Amino acid sequence: MSVADWVTLLLQFVLLSFLAIGGVMAVAPDMHRVLVDERMLLTHDQFLTAVTIGKVSPGPNALMVAVLGYQVAGLSGAIAMSLAMVIPSATLAFYALRWTKFNAQRPGVRAFKFGSAPIVVGLLLATGLVLMKNFSSTVETIFVIVIAVIIWRTKVHLMLLMLIGATLGAIGLI
């Protein structure tokens, strides 16, 4: 990749950083579109792996961006993409938080809070849809839906579900 390619790629991530209300997973469809469909830097499976590593590693899920960067260009890619994703939103959030702390009851702030919720939920569901793209078998789809319902309705620990998934996968049931 040329320097110009890198600059435009990082700028795309900077834009997504500003849009990541509801977290980095909400803008995952765009990261997928840019990295997998448009630039073909990663395969769909590599993208899925990054999401998975983000969930099994400690810390914010947002660090999946570091894995994406690592897959594209090693350590320097990981650092560059993480900074592009973290610094813009953190800077914006820092100043906005100072302001909202004293203005939380203004109708504008409340409208923002209530109004952003449906969009965030829609974006996260879209992320799920994009990630499910290449599922070949019905068993896989059913398993994913079962996990989704368990997460939704119960408080089972995520790592226990990961363990179950790994076991079922290893013995070839899913």
Added chain:
Amino acid sequence: MNKKPQSQLISPRTRLEIFFVFTLLTLQGFGGVISVAQRHLVDKKRWLSNAEFLEMFSLSQVLPGPNVCNLALMIGDRYFGWSGAVSALLGMLLLPFLVILIVASGFGFLESSPLSTGAVKGMTLVAVGMTLGTATRLASGVDFRLLGWPIPLLLMIGVIISVGVFRIPIVWIVIVCGSISLVWAWTRISAEGDQR
């Protein structure tokens, strides 16, 4: 239970302490840091009351970036200004960043045998299920009582189809659907205010 939590709150003494506390809690946060953060900051360290934590958390959700990172920024800022915020954010991200790279470099080896390939695939399916499950759980956070059913539901379906199926860049979706949603929420909030 504590009757006067305010008087019993403790302040962090140094930026380094902030860094270490956030490092410690983020390393325990597998698949979600928020509940660990609540336990550490409210129950153990007593930097915040539960009410303060909830208020900060709801503010952190309104802004871009990972919620826990925004929470860290707020808490760091409260005690030491911007340098405290930077310490908290670094604590939140620095060590997990190194850990995740080690995990990522080790993941390649897992794909060498059919047994571990299957295990990775199983975990991937769980990760996708988690994303859908979290989204569904968050749907209960949409205030349908205030906003009514039709408009939020139409917006949600619109976002899912335009982003998930037609892959339209999110920036346009946020501008178009986001503005509709904000204006609608604003109208409803004003209408609610008038009724009182």
